[in-house]
Amino acid sequence: xxxxxxxxxxxxxxxxxxxxxxxxxxxxxxxxxxxxxxxxxxxxxxxxxxxxxxxxxxxxxxxxxxxxxxxxxxxxxxxxxxxxxxxxxxxxxxxxxxxxxxxxxxxxxxxxxxxxxxxxxxxxxxxxxxxxxxxxxxxxxxxxxxxxxxxxxxxxxxxxxxxxxxxxxxxxxxxxxxxxxxxxxxxxxxxxxxxxxxxxxxxxxxxxxxxxxxxxxxxxxxxxxxxxxxxxxxxxxxxxxxxxxxxxxxxxxxxxxxxxxxxxxxxxxxxxxxxxxxxxxxxxxxxxxxxxxxxxxxxxxxxxxxxxxxxxxxxxxxxxxxxxxxxxxxxxxxxxxxxxxxxxxxxxxxxxxxxxxxxxxxxxxxxxxxxxxxxxxxxxxxxxxxxxxxxxxxxxxxxxxxxxxxxxxxxxxxxxxxxxxxxxxxxxxxxxxxxxxxxxxxxxxxxxxxxxxxxxxxxxxxxxxxxxxxxxxxxxxxxxxxxxxxxxxxxxxxxxxxxxxxxxxxxxxxxxxxxxxxxxxxxxxxxxxxxxxxxxxxxxxxxxxxxxxxxxxxxxxxxxxxxxxxxxxxxxxxx
Numbered sequence: 001x002x003x004x005x006x007x008x009x010x011x012x013x014x015x016x017x018x019x020x021x022x023x024x025x026x027x028x029x030x031x032x033x034x035x036x037x038x039x040x041x042x043x044x045x046x047x048x049x050x051x052x053x054x055x056x057x058x059x060x061x062x063x064x065x066x067x068x069x070x071x072x073x074x075x076x077x078x079x080x081x082x083x084x085x086x087x088x089x090x091x092x093x094x095x096x097x098x099x100x101x102x103x104x105x106x107x108x109x110x111x112x113x114x115x116x117x118x119x120x121x122x123x124x125x126x127x128x129x130x131x132x133x134x135x136x137x138x139x140x141x142x143x144x145x146x147x148x149x150x151x152x153x154x155x156x157x158x159x160x161x162x163x164x165x166x167x168x169x170x171x172x173x174x175x176x177x178x179x180x181x182x183x184x185x186x187x188x189x190x191x192x193x194x195x196x197x198x199x200x201x202x203x204x205x206x207x208x209x210x211x212x213x214x215x216x217x218x219x220x221x222x223x224x225x226x227x228x229x230x231x232x233x234x235x236x237x238x239x240x241x242x243x244x245x246x247x248x249x250x251x252x253x254x255x256x257x258x259x260x261x262x263x264x265x266x267x268x269x270x271x272x273x274x275x276x277x278x279x280x281x282x283x284x285x286x287x288x289x290x291x292x293x294x295x296x297x298x299x300x301x302x303x304x305x306x307x308x309x310x311x312x313x314x315x316x317x318x319x320x321x322x323x324x325x326x327x328x329x330x331x332x333x334x335x336x337x338x339x340x341x342x343x344x345x346x347x348x349x350x351x352x353x354x355x356x357x358x359x360x361x362x363x364x365x366x367x368x369x370x371x372x373x374x375x376x377x378x379x380x381x382x383x384x385x386x387x388x389x390x391x392x393x394x395x396x397x398x399x400x401x402x403x404x405x406x407x408x409x410x411x412x413x414x415x416x417x418x419x420x421x422x423x424x425x426x427x428x429x430x431x432x433x434x435x436x437x438x439x440x441x442x443x444x445x446x447x448x449x450x451x452x453x454x455x456x457x458x459x460x461x462x463x464x465x466x467x468x469x470x471x472x473x474x475x476x477x478x479x480x481x482x483x484x485x486x487x488x489x490x491x492x493x494x495x496x497x498x499x500x501x502x503x504x505x506x507x508x509x510x511x512x513x514x515x516x517x518x519x520x521x522x523x524x525x526x527x528x529x530x531x532x533x534x535x536x537x538x539x540x541x542x543x544x545x546x547x548x549x550x551x552x553x554x555x556x557x558x559x560x561x562x563x564x565x566x567x568x569x570x571x572x573x574x575x
Contacts, residue, residue, distance in 0.1 A: 006385045013379055014393040020413060020435060021400050025264075027412020031257035038415065039250055048254040057234055058259060062266070065237040068150040068230070069220035070270060072157035077212060079158065079312060080165040081204075082305025085196035088178065096313065097170060101547075103163045103316050105488070105539035107496035109517050112156050112228035113532040114319030117326060117525060119144050119152060122334050124322055130335035139334050145229050153230035157222070159316050161215045162309065168211045169204060176203040193299040198289040202282070214402055216274060217267050221405035224498035224513065228520045237263055241407045242499070253411075260408045267405060320536060326529030346526040353515075358534055361511040364426070364501075365494035365538075368433040372441040372490050373483065377476075379442060380449040398439045406499045414503050424506040432500035441490040448482035480553065484546035492539035512538075 030036060034045035052058055087093025103111075118124050122139035130136040145152045178200055185195040226236045234240065237259065244256035288296070325339065326332075327346055332339035347354070379394050386392070410432065417423040422431075452475065460470040476483065498513050505514075516531040 017397040024409025024412040027415045032261045048258040052258045060234045061237040061240040072219045076161040079309040082302045083309040086306040105492040105543045106536045108225045110532040110536040117322045172207045191295045193302045323533040369490040372438040376442040424508045428504035432504045437490040441486045444486040481550040488543045488546040
């Protein structure tokens, strides 16, 4: 990319990344200390914090948040490491690897709704064992979802986070040369799981530290997943803050802002505690890892993790299979395993609503992802030209939006949108989506883009000195698989956004995600199933296109070129 004023562009983009976060945090921090001019408060005070610490709901919500937000990442990491240690370099595991992309592409709300249909007292799992095993002819009065202890929420979080961590681990194995380490250790008589526990996992953890922090922050702050399948009396802290921010009594915004800042501090403390626990665990297990034993009792923890991992993956796919079943169901009485009659009328009846929601969802996702791809290419090109492979401003700033809780600064940004009269517009929704799409697109494209051999572009410029033309039609064409994959990842991230859509759109623009979450508790499983099905279909379809287009695109392009050339030759020319 023939850029000029590279340093100016670098700092301009860095400011573009930093300003929204700073404005959002300041817009939340000031009301936390009772300073909020729109409500006539011009003096700083600690009243909001006193009210927060005197509120019993805050402590119960905080307890639930810490339980679910810490246990879920631990289990997800344990299961992901166990599956990796068990399956790496095995033929069967390659099939599991190919199934990770669909799970990663599907939004959280769709997974949660499918799990709700699976685990509820009248869900498919209970139907499968009734009445021949359970004796139930009617749904039991059990709390299997939205339980007060957050067990179902932990399961949903693990179901979503474990494939992500496993995907990151598989992509990071080349950095530790896992294949050679396995071969050397196996010749010395070490068992497979022992090699991973003693040699490979300690090398892998520092590489995946940042993705683990992202998972922890997500577990502590998730809203849509907690609304659908999490406890609601009380709810987690993020959901409680969301309700306080939306309370008709505007005075609750002060205590909500104080709670949001407290949640930011809690995330930092949990991550710090996680690292301290990791250092302590490393010291305690140092002797065991270097004692020379070829096998150990702790290997059974990895075996148990494999079993739990296979159960989790199976539950994820079953949850997704249930969505189309409910959307096509006319009558499905308990305890029938399958519907007694099928129909398309559910989709036909909801067609006008689904069309509007789908069009809004696709417009927002496509525009936000295209802008993110263009910005990522610009950022990576400036990074390449400045030859700063480490400690670049982008590499620090890009993680901030996904590490901070959405509830912590989006409401501060909402105040800014109201001030500049952009609230409730499609532009505002796309802008907030871009904040979360851009980091994932940038991180997905970073490796392939910086690894590109610039000699190809240099030779093209020598033969045909058209830098912009060569950049688009040679460099980006050669990076087509990476670009399409990054686009698919960004598209799926945008589809999954719940809170940014509600806050920026103010309910004027509904998407499949916001409507599915809102309707999840309505009891109309047929309509909710149709929305969740479409919500899951679009990202999976885009991922399929990203996988299918690159190997075929060149053939199609050459075939079209030859046909046009042949037709051109057949056109008679005037003498």
